Amino acid sequence: MTDLSMPQTRTQSAMGKIALRWLLYVLLGLFALYYLMPLFVMLTTSLKSLEEIRTGSLMSLPREVSLDAWKTAWSGACTGIQCEGLRPYFWNSVLIAVPAVAISTLLGALNGYVVAQWRFKGANIIFSLMLFGCFIPFQVVLLPMARLLGIMGIAGTIPGLIFVHVIYGLGFTTLFFRNYYVTIPAELTKAARVDGAGFLRIFWSIFLPLSLPIIVVTVIWQFTQIWNDFLFGVSFSQAGTQPVTVALNNIVNSTTGVKEYNVDMAAAIIAGLPTLLVYVVAGKYFIRGLTAGSVKG
Amino acid sequence: MAPILDINNLYKNYGATEILKDINISIEPGDFLVLVGPSGCGKSTLLNCIAGLEPITGGTLAIGGKDMTHVSPKDRDIAMVFQSYALYPTMSVAKNITFGMKVRGVDAATQEAKLKEVSSLLQIEQLLNRRPSQLSGGQRQRVAMGRALVRDPKLFLFDEPLSNLDAKLRVEMRTEIKKLHQTLDASIVYVTHDQIEAMTLATKIVVLKGGIVQQIGSPAEIYNNPANLFVADFMGSPAMNLIPARTERNGTGTHISIARDSGSPITLTDSRDLNLPQDVILGLRPEDIAEAGFRAGAGVQEAECLVDMVEPAGADTYVVSELGGKQVTARLHAETSAQAGEMLNLAFDMSKVSYFAKETGERLN
Numbered sequence: 001m002t003d004l005s006m007p008q009t010r011t012q013s014a015m016g017k018i019a020l021r022w023l024l025y026v027l028l029g030l031f032a033l034y035y036l037m038p039l040f041v042m043l044t045t046s047l048k049s050l051e052e053i054r055t056g057s058l059m060s061l062p063r064e065v066s067l068d069a070w071k072t073a074w075s076g077a078c079t080g081i082q083c084e085g086l087r088p089y090f091w092n093s094v095l096i097a098v099p100a101v102a103i104s105t106l107l108g109a110l111n112g113y114v115v116a117q118w119r120f121k122g123a124n125i126i127f128s129l130m131l132f133g134c135f136i137p138f139q140v141v142l143l144p145m146a147r148l149l150g151i152m153g154i155a156g157t158i159p160g161l162i163f164v165h166v167i168y169g170l171g172f173t174t175l176f177f178r179n180y181y182v183t184i185p186a187e188l189t190k191a192a193r194v195d196g197a198g199f200l201r202i203f204w205s206i207f208l209p210l211s212l213p214i215i216v217v218t219v220i221w222q223f224t225q226i227w228n229d230f231l232f233g234v235s236f237s238q239a240g241t242q243p244v245t246v247a248l249n250n251i252v253n254s255t256t257g258v259k260e261y262n263v264d265m266a267a268a269i270i271a272g273l274p275t276l277l278v279y280v281v282a283g284k285y286f287i288r289g290l291t292a293g294s295v296k297g
Numbered sequence: 298m299a300p301i302l303d304i305n306n307l308y309k310n311y312g313a314t315e316i317l318k319d320i321n322i323s324i325e326p327g328d329f330l331v332l333v334g335p336s337g338c339g340k341s342t343l344l345n346c347i348a349g350l351e352p353i354t355g356g357t358l359a360i361g362g363k364d365m366t367h368v369s370p371k372d373r374d375i376a377m378v379f380q381s382y383a384l385y386p387t388m389s390v391a392k393n394i395t396f397g398m399k400v401r402g403v404d405a406a407t408q409e410a411k412l413k414e415v416s417s418l419l420q421i422e423q424l425l426n427r428r429p430s431q432l433s434g435g436q437r438q439r440v441a442m443g444r445a446l447v448r449d450p451k452l453f454l455f456d457e458p459l460s461n462l463d464a465k466l467r468v469e470m471r472t473e474i475k476k477l478h479q480t481l482d483a484s485i486v487y488v489t490h491d492q493i494e495a496m497t498l499a500t501k502i503v504v505l506k507g508g509i510v511q512q513i514g515s516p517a518e519i520y521n522n523p524a525n526l527f528v529a530d531f532m533g534s535p536a537m538n539l540i541p542a543r544t545e546r547n548g549t550g551t552h553i554s555i556a557r558d559s560g561s562p563i564t565l566t567d568s569r570d571l572n573l574p575q576d577v578i579l580g581l582r583p584e585d586i587a588e589a590g591f592r593a594g595a596g597v598q599e600a601e602c603l604v605d606m607v608e609p610a611g612a613d614t615y616v617v618s619e620l621g622g623k624q625v626t627a628r629l630h631a632e633t634s635a636q637a638g639e640m641l642n643l644a645f646d647m648s649k650v651s652y653f654a655k656e657t658g659e660r661l662n
Binding site: 185187188190191192193194195196197201205206209210 | 345348350369370371375376377379380381383384385386387396397400401444
């Protein structure tokens, strides 16, 4: 560091930099391989036959690629007494996740808009209370929620699960939208009010069109949370309304005799596929949206 | 004719804090009212109260002869231009301008005609399909004004519209706003902290400080007869010289003596019939102190002063001399031979002097 004028040390340090860079890439590559290992095992195992799983090694590639396990997982595997595979439960999850994501995102946007742009008395307290909801462990609310669903007459139904997910998603969706809208100058709302626009008109015509990045973030976040949820799914569903995560658990745990690892693996991948897909399609916006709220632009 | 804007005993509090106290303002159609004051004086709050964006705590407010105290902004027949322009970011320039009409349900043909009229008036026809983010600061400013103009309101409100522009553009836009006011004969309330903007644009100025009106008057009144020390100091650049002096009545006139560190006091005589206390603050604008021989008139008196500093400013040369413990600025012609450290005969125009009470700062003459 002291002899910057000497060319020799400079080349040495340049070499050192390149070496460091390579070391970094090799390390990152190793970590990535390590991280992808389970996925590799899952994929290869799901494509093997039971016979091959029993005789071959865990890490080897399948000798003969077979999609039978996938077919069974989708439409034939048994969850307890029924043997319909994951299919009906997969659609249950879609029926739960899509409306729950849409409603919680829209309500979060409205909440965030109110809290950030219409500074009514007590707005900060209400926002803090909603934030509090983000940090409550869900186990705590299981019993009161079960009671509430019973009173409302939607216990064990898909609308009931949608209701639960909307309620517990609101804390985060409100936080996301509030932080995004807080960076938008208050003069915009004032200008629209002078122009004659009302509360909902301003939201619809001015704020919502601005919100694409944060909508993407919220949708990814909510979809992942709701799709992957097991606790609410197992607590508030009954036969026929269970989401895919619960069905996966039942498939894996209810087999008797030989464990069909290939079917289990295929089922697990099917259950995880939609969230993976959402990340691949919208991941770029996810990163962009996460930082968009924090930097005023 | 009824006043276009009539504010009576207006109060505005945030919790226990009084922001505006007993504001009374009235302007006629065609007036250009400028609210001016240092930051935090409540001028923007007052504008927001006029717009209806902030509820008022007490008093009444009428626009165009109708009581608007509790009317919502959209029904006040006003249009507003904001400091940050507040253009709707996802809409094109044309949509920005027509948004208000669309909300109010004006038919498409009228919208189109008005858009055309306003965009040609402001010369923004070629920008109509662009987004606000694709415009320069000056262009955004024009669009914001266009949005206000299409409304054709009773009253225009401007909230520091030029403060985000660079110096050169600010002067250009200032001229344009003035021109616009003259061609449209519009009634305008304009907020600024820039006293030069206030002087050049206004037909009527309100000077605010700490939520209290200090003075209301035409630019000339405010400039020549400031009501107190604050207004005297705030309006004008360079600021008015405010010099502690002693007075002594002499027949109908008054002897004024100003002490100085560099020698014997200078004495001047004001021949006006004044009744002044012994200790006063004497206010004199830099342009009312000239080089001896360059100013004539009944009230002009000469005195020899020590020049501390010479500041050539192109058109004029400013000369600074110590009087009464203050740095007193005189505005001399550009070719003056004044030299720092030398004595110079200065001519004081005593007919222009303002006197202020030492304790209260209120004007005495």
